[in-house]
Amino acid sequence: MKAHVGWVGRVVGWVEERKRNAKSWVYQPSLRFLLAVVVLLAAAPALAAGDTRLRLHQLVENQTGEADVVAEVRFGEDVAARILGREKLSADTNLQRYVSLLGTALALHADRPELSFYFAVLDDAAVNAYSAPGGFVFITLGAVRAAQDEAELAAVLTHEIAHVSRRHIVHELNIHGAEQSDLSALTRFLGASADTARVALAQAVDKALDVLFDTGYNVQQELEADRVATLLLAETGYDPTALQRFLARVEPADHRADSAGMKTHPGAGQRDAALRQLLAEEKLSALPNNSTQQTRFEAHVKTSR
Amino acid sequence: MTTKKLLLATCLLLLCGPAAAQTLYVQSLKAKLHAEPSSQSPQIAILDKGEAVELVEKNERWIKVTHGQQTGWISSLVLAGQPPAKKISVMDAPVEEDAAKPGARLRASSNNTAAATRGLRDDTRARMSEEGQADYHALETVKSQAVSEPDAAEFLSRGAKQGQTQ
Secondary structure (H helix, E strand, O other): OOOOOHHHHHHHHHHHHHHHOOOOHHHOHHHHHHHHHHHHHHHHHHHHOOHHHOOHHHHHHOOOOHHHHHHHHHHHHHHHHHHHHHOOEOOOHHHHHHHHHHHHHHHOOOOOOOOOOEEEEEOOOOOOEEEEOOOEEEEEHHHHHHOOOHHHHHHHHHHHHHHHHOOHHHHHHOOOOOOOOHHHHHHHHHHOOOHHHHHHHHHHHHHHHHHHHHHOOOHHHHHHHHHHHHHHHHHOOEOOOHHHHHHHHHHHHOHHHHOHHHOOOOOHHHHHHHHHHHHHHOOOOOOOOOEOOHHHHHHHHHHHO | OHHHHHHHHHHHHHHHHHHOOOEEEEOOOEEEEEOOOOOOOOEEEEEEOOOEEEEEEEOOOEEEEEEOOEEEEEEHHHEEOOOOOOOOOHHHOOOOOOOOOOOOOOOOOOOOOHHHOOOOOHHHHHHHHHOOOOOHHHHHHHHHOOOOHHHHHHHHHHHHHHHHHO
16 A cells, blocks of 8 residues: 555545445446536636646746756856857947846846846857856847847847747757756756766767857747837837848848758747737737837947947 | 534535645746736736746636736646746766666755766766767857857847837
8 A cells, every 4th residue: 555645645545434334435427427517616726817728847847946046047158158159259348238227127127036147249250149057147249239229139039038048959869858948957967966967967968069150049938028028128218120121131131040951940930920910919019119229239339340 | 512512614615625735936036917817918027037926727727826916827838837947967976886776766855866877877978979979079069159148138138129119
């Protein structure tokens, strides 16, 4: 017989006792009906909230502890250092401060208050942006200069903040195995001193770099980051159409989006259509009182050209 | 008969359950309480991080809440069922040579957080830096360029004021 503890044990024991009873209540139709009602009522709130759509590891991740967040940041440091091994920082300290002020202000309005976000400009003429778990966001000089105003720059940064806040890279690692979540598996890798765990951690860093520089995020993650970014722009007073107009102008020229190796990456058309639909559903449009901060943007960015 | 009463009482309790208010907390620095579920609808109030609201109803992207005597909509992006977590500092988490057993779940506590904070070992980091695969010095530069949160918040509010006068 299984050992049960606490109230669960008492309930199971009581049920087993009733089963042994010749006048077993579970065989009484009226009580069976009542029992079914109890079960349905108990499940109803979860069904209504859509919780059943979440996988177990996602449910577990919604209640992460301090150790998991520290693991996420430590892992992110290793990924960020690898990004910086490929791309050098821009030497323009004024531009670095401007992007840091804007990015940090936007991150304060996201839903990961436990993270410290860091922002940096990379000395690369290509139009690109990257983020590492835990709050490390990088944008290339090419992307900064491709923006037409501060709202568009904010759009690129909020898109990357969304990848961090939703732990997209950690999910792409798909390392949870027998663990409850990818994040808890990562926590164990980082806490272990065994060589196998260290190898697994190094492989996880490699895989994160593959996602960032080669395979890209999956379609749903990319569209989710676009959606979160646009809503965050709207809530912080920026022009909510900024991401849509930036992508419409820049994305077709971005080889990453259309190359054969990016089959999982949504094309420019798909992202544009999704953003237009979101703007329509949310009744969002460019209004005169939306902030684009073009003057401030030009003061900081044009001097860096 | 006792069993019937017990089950009936459970039913009643469960029926009353969903009617009980669910408390949510603001996770972002500020959260706008809107008249309608749209960012461009009029603002009723601005709530600070950590403030509690009561859930009334929700859709995919917006949650209708009450806050004191006020009722309105807040973006679901910035509300959660628990108070906002404190800022995590990995600098405060010392590294220990404490092996975690395979399958052992590290829980959040001051005792075992440290064991979960190593990342790649220092010798691995040094080797990768020497080989040019990673640049931990540049990472430290990025961290040193971080701006304070009050400065960032002031930057955003200054921009918003300028935007209103443009």
